[in-house]
Amino acid sequence: MAQGFNDLDALVREEKRLTAVENHSAAWAEGLSAGIEPEIIAEAALTTALGELLRSSGEPAVLGLIERMRDRIVAGEFVPEHSRH
Numbered sequence: 001m002a003q004g005f006n007d008l009d010a011l012v013r014e015e016k017r018l019t020a021v022e023n024h025s026a027a028w029a030e031g032l033s034a035g036i037e038p039e040i041i042a043e044a045a046l047t048t049a050l051g052e053l054l055r056s057s058g059e060p061a062v063l064g065l066i067e068r069m070r071d072r073i074v075a076g077e078f079v080p081e082h083s084r085h
Contacts, residue, residue: 024045031041054062072078 028041028045032038050062050065053065
């Protein structure tokens with residue numbers, strides 16, 4: 001039965017992630033429509049996210065997230081498919 005709960009938890013987390021991506025994408029598009037440069041939108045989003053995570057979960061959680069994101073960047077995860085070699 002524990003496996004069933006793990007599967008359900010994974011599905012709930014994925015649904016939350018997809019909802020968050022959808023909300024952030026809408027906010028990003030709205031910022032671009034308002035004439036805000038992508039770098040400014042990105043810095044504001046990162047500053048807000050890291051500040052909120054720091055308040056809710058502490059410095060180790062923030063540093064862990066930054067390290068995981070760094071690893072994903074280095075691995076090329078965020079490079080558009082047509083640009084990957």
